[in-house]
Amino acid sequence: MSKIHAVVLAAGQGTRMKSKLYKVxxxxxxxxxxxxxxxxxxxxxxEDVVVVVGHGADTVQATLGERVAYALQKEQLGTAHAVQQAASFLQAKEGTTFILYGDVPLLSEETLTALLHFHEDQKAAATVLTAVLPDPTGYGRIVRNDSGEVMEIVEHKDASDEVRAIKEINTGIYCFDNQKLWNALVQVKNDNVQGEYYVTDCIGILRQAGEKVVAFEAADPDETMGVNDRAQLSEAEAYMRKRIAVRHMKNGVSIIDPLSTYIEADVTIGSDTILQPGTYLRRGTTIGSDCVIGPQADLSNTKVADGVTISYSVLVDAKVDEQATVGPFAYVRPGTEIGPQTKIGDFVELKNAKIGKGTKIPHLSYVGDAEIGEGVNIGCGTITVNYDGAVKHKTVVQDGSFIGCNTNLVAPVTVGKNAYVAAGSTINQDVPDDALAIARERQVNKPGYANKLPRKSKKE
Structure with a gap:
């Protein structure tokens, strides 16, 4: 196989998106x-990927980084003009060049690989990726000869009734012999109503030179969908979401209701995991095997080990070890590491906290900037008081300790191993190992005093 290059056209402003964000x-x-x-x-x-940028060039480069080269199209003078901006990178090279678009995100590796192999097997100067549509109105039609080669591409507005009856259309995606592409590009004229230079004209130029031009039909026309407005963006989202879900299900993941389950690109999920309805797995998230995620779980950039259960909870930039349970209604914030076999219950918020193996934080607690050991029990209503208005301080609760309900742990503070903190305490000093800490006012009962207090009458 020859060397492979690609030019990705991404210079259009995308005004139909009606957005401050650059279209691609x-x-x-x-x-x-x-x-x-x-x-x-x-x-x-x-081997070589050149992204042609224009509007929003800086933001595109910041997104893609240094793994591609960039060519700037200062004026928007058509697709051929855009490709010509990559001349300094590709003009002298041999091989095959793809021409693709930054707003056509659904093309799969399988389709592009099949297009490439067909192009090289045919020893063609150019291969057009085509699609057959039930309603091809508005698209350029592919006119073939008896041998199946492409004779011309006729735009809808210029087509006769006979040509308009053709349902095979030009997707605008091509493979070219690189040297023949550049030889054709210099011959492209802008003698059209728009005064622009079009890559499509390269096809006619190559045919007139006696070169072989062929077409390869995409198995799934939806892959060639371009995105020009918000409606098409939602269609692309739905298509890719379905493709992602199918891939995971084929790999052994059970998705109870794919229509209500959202899995973003680059998420990995182990086999025999079950995704319940309302689950949202965002980029950077990895899920192990034998997990139950959802209902209504929202995970972003979170690492989940095997055998974990998470329901009705939000986790961001966190890690959950094997056999842990989270939720319902937990909020796990960045920097949190939940140890194996732990229980994080309802209305618990964790932030930048390390929770040891087998520890239980069952309900109604806030644990932030803390290190909680193994086998600890955190009672209902416990709060780590970590912020003094200027600096965040750390709380440490060591292995085997028991924190009673409605306890305030005023950081910086350490509770030793196997220590007890009595319910209702406010702890602002370290608690030694094996000690019982009680930090609350002694209860005083005043008999009959309630009768001296003003009360509303029953009539009121």
Whole structure:
């Protein structure tokens, strides 16, 4: 196989999106559209990828980083003009070049690989990726000869009734012999109503030169969908979400209701895990095997080990070890590490906390900037008082300790091993190992005093 190159056109402003965000940076399943394209090319080990940028060039470069080259199209003068901006990177090279678009995020590695192999097997100068549509209105039609080669691409407005009856359309995606592409590009004219230079004209130029031009039909026309407005963005999102869900189900994940389950790109899930309805797994999240996630679980950039159960909870930038349970209604914030066989219950909030093996925080507690050991029991209503208005301080509760209900642990403070803290205490000094700490006012009862207090009459 020859060396493979790619030009990704991503310079259009995308005014129909009606957005401050540059069009190709709008996300589909949590990843910017242009990044889907570049990641697919990376998985194919394409040697040179040149992204042609214009509007929003800085933000595109900040998103994609240094793994691709960038060419700037200062004026928007058509697709051929955009490709020509990559001349300094590709013009002298041999091999095959893809021409792709940053707003066509659904193209799969399988489709592009099949297109590439067909192009090279045919020894063609150019191969057009086509699609057959039930209603091809508005698209350029592919006119083939008896041998199946492409004779011309006729735009809908210029087509006769006979040509309009053709349902095979040009997707605008191509494979070119790289040297023949650049030879054709210099011959493209802008003698059209728009005064622009179009890559489509390269097809006619190559045909006139006696070169072989062929077409490869995409198995799934939806993959070639371009995104120009918010409605098409939602269609692309739905398509990719379905594709992601199917891939996980084929790999042994049970998704009870795929229509109400949202899995973003690059999420990994182990076999025999069950995703309940309302689950949202965002980018950077990994789920182990034999887990139950949901209902209504929202995980972002969270690492979940095997055998974990999470329900009705939000986890962000966190880690959950094997056999732990989280929820319902827990909020696990960045920097938290939940140890194996732990229990994090309802209305518990954790932030930048390390929770040891077998520890229980069953309900109604806040644990922040803390290190909780193994086998600890945190009673209902416990709060780590970690912020003094200027600095966050750390709380340490060592192995085997018991923290009674409605306890305030005023950091910095350490509760030793196997210690007890009595319910209702406010602890602002360290508690030694094996000690019982009681920090509350002694109860005083005053007989009959309640009768001296003003009361509303029963009539009121």
């Amino acid at each position: 940076l709008h996300p589909v399943c949590g990843k910017p559209m242009v990044q889907h394209v570049v990641d697919t090319l990376a998985s194919m080990r394409v």
